Amino acid sequence: MGRTMVLWAPDWPIIAIEMSASTPAAVLDKGQVLACSQAARAEGVRRGMRRRDAQSRCPGLVLHDYNADADARAFETVLTAIEELSPGVAPLRPGLCAINVPSRFYGGEAEAAAIIAERLVRLGVWDVRAGIADGLFAAEQAARRALAQDSLVISAGGSAQFLRDLPIDALDDALGAPPASAAGGLVGLLRRMGLLTLGDFASLPPADVHTRFGSHGELLHRMARGLNPQPISRRRVPPEFEATLVLEPPLDLVEPIAFSLRRTAEAFVTDLAGHGLVCTTVLIEVDTDGSLATSRRWMHPRWFGATDLIDRVRWQLQAEGAIRAPVDAVRLIPEVTEPLGDHADSLFGGGPDERVERGVARVQSIVGHESVMSVSVQGGRGPGERRLLAPWGERPVASRPSGLPWPGSLPPPAPATVYTEPQQAMVVGETGQAIGVTGRGMVTGEPARFRAAVGQDWQPVASWAGPWPIDDQWWDEVAARRIARFQVVGVDGSAYLMIVEGGHWWIEAKYD
Template sequence: MGRTMVLWAPDWPIVAVEAPASTPAAVLDKGQVLACSQAARAEGVRRGMRRRDAQSRCPGLVLHEHNADADSRAFEAVLTAIEELSPGVAPLRPGLCAINVPARFYGGESEAAAVIAERLVGLGVWDVRAGIADGLFAAEQAARRALAQDSLVIPVGGSAQFLSDLPIDALGDPVGQGVVGLLRRMGLLTLGDFAALPAADVHTRFGTHGALLHRMARGLEGQPIGRRQVPPEFEATLLLEPPLDLVEPIAFSLRTTAEAFVTDLAGHGLVCTTVLIEVDTDGSLATSRRWMHPRWFGATDLIDRVRWQLQVDGAIVAPVDAVRLIPEVTEPLGDHADSLFGGGPDERVERGVARVQSIVGHESVVSVSLQGGRGPGERRLLAPWGERPVAARATQLPWPGSLPPPAPATVYIDPQQAMVVGAEGQSIGVTGRGLVTGEPARFQVAAQQGWQPVASWAGPWPVDDQWWDEAAARRIARFQVVGVDGSAYLMIVEGGHWWVEAKYD
């Protein structure tokens, strides 16, 4: 029978919400305290208390609602850290896991527990307790009785003796068949009392579930645990010997590595949609960049990204000796597979754009999307083709003073100068209260010759933007102006000067 180590982090829901150790805090589940911090426990808060009782004991108690998904996500970092020291970790529930004891590698069972505990303390899990025994159940009970930041080791063959004095409630009766309650009413108050019963009689009276609890009370392995499989390593590295200082030879040498990278992912039913490319020169990291793809990366796409990264970032200050392809986001291959009749026009367009991009450069082909803002120029968001744009301003905000629909079709990168005058040639402006000083009668755009009568106009829409920042503050008003020839413009007036911001087609 193999030796098992159980690692237990008490009050894990408190650890998951990252409550400061000095702050009295508690996590509530259905109005009752599920877990509380040491500071709250010192004030008299206990698990199972109702909200009102806990707050009466500790008026400054910080309350958090329980989120089981958040507990699991936070515990994933703990499992990953343990797997770096010993593979094959078995998560039992958030805050509790088991592994085979790596005693020989670390020089002993207690030493192995100390190394793992030190690693978890580095993650911010300040209270980790370890129990080591012949089976899972005995190891868990040992962990629950270990001191803070310590381990309790049950000698080989000593699990039954260790368990014999524990209360019958330690079995927990996870299936909920009431066996533990019945044993208590029968006068069997310890695990040793229950273990002393003949196994055949226990099976006859309590069935399979009772027999399982009986084996656990005797210190025998109740059932096998399912350990996590270590995820495969998909990182691909090209080592260049001798190092190269020209882009094209590096890209040519990368082809076999890139094809193996894509093939390895496909063999596991995956494709890469976000890749991190790292380039080393003189044995140290010279450039690192994260690339995204609108569909998924093929070998040619990866080679193009390496070529662009070396050219744009100016990474070749010394000969390149290594290139690494690290998949950061992988998705199931089935989600990106072609349909029965192929990808259709969209796929051909994407491949054509990617081909043009490989010729003219990564930054030379961009896609346009929307972000939050008041003017059309502010709402425009440009990103290189294949990159997922990151909006600086959220579109769902109200944006008071924003332009009403319809939106103009042509937005000038640099606004063009214009002039707007009234019927008698006087300049038209906007007062501090947002009122027009006169009715626009004629306008002139710098890019065109001559004046044009105004057929209709709308506005103004005043905007007092970033008034709290003296350097960035702008006070403008927008107008929609239509000429007699049918041309329509979006104009702004700022500081008495007129500009054409966009044009309606």
């Protein structure tokens, strides 16, 4: 089997929050110190200390709460940097990863570790250590005993000899097991049995270990003997889907450029489909004279096909003032990819009409991205609040979830026409008195006549429903509103959704 290199960044939670080693800082998890900087360690702060004890040792200690997700996201940058030098990295946990040693490419095992460490230091990881051995466990223990910015290489076949004198507590590091877990309990039992080193544990017969400690104990026993119980699980390098068309010689006419792009666009879509993906957002970059001339992000309500991509490039090139010199390169960069199954047609079709999509997208390219909007429904009480607009091709993001109860919302049916700005109206009783709503939500009289707009004739009320009072944002003096909604139907059959606020009537929407 190949040799294994483990890269370890001590105090990774401190590095992840971008704290300097000279700053006394600590990361707390459940009230205890999970990691601390070198400066804090020099003041006596140790892992496992409680907050109060750590602050008593170092009054100027800067404390941060542990965030596992932020830890993992920050380590993703490290994994990407390592993959640029040696593909197939296996993340063990944030701050610890393993790779197969690329010794032949870099001239030796120690040389490969030095090049990777140098790359990570430039990335901001100010303390990284490498261990190289025959197995994963031995390589991790070597990394934990290496000097800062250095590596410890265990010769081939020497893992068992290296592990022999290590304390039995080293098994706590196996598989990232915390002391309170099953591995920690087994370590404590081995210590009470007088097995203080890994060599003592490794000298036990394997059959007896399996009988006494089970399969988990047998796994740790093989680690203590320097055997590699399982190969490292390397992650796949994300595929690169960017497609580039290089034009030699450069072209200055739109149609020849679009014709030349067809094969590149088809390969772009086919490559994505081969991985079960489709592109819903693409960034198109056009170069002239060796530099970027225009860049635009295009979104699709479904997904981009080759014809869609060619159309977007054509429209982008036809934009006024976009191209002032011959084009020498066009790049298609997928910014958002999604599984093909989420966008495929059903057995009986039902997908959107592609001709409609192309027509709307063409209009959007002419009048502007924000000028063509799609409408959907979100949560809210009034029809204006429930309307959600988004530029065509973008997925609308609702600010108010539609699944909530929304007390005071209108009962069905919903009005067909919602006015952008409410229109002034008037509602009076039988004797012409103004109709309003009291603070307790009671109507001051029976609506008898209404006027739908200033200057129109009065119309008798055939029927009405309401009120639906709403005391909205009562906690905010500026944004607070007290309104009541009514449904009013005239004798001519016209139906309106009206609101009364502060004694004034407005028409908010109309029913068809």
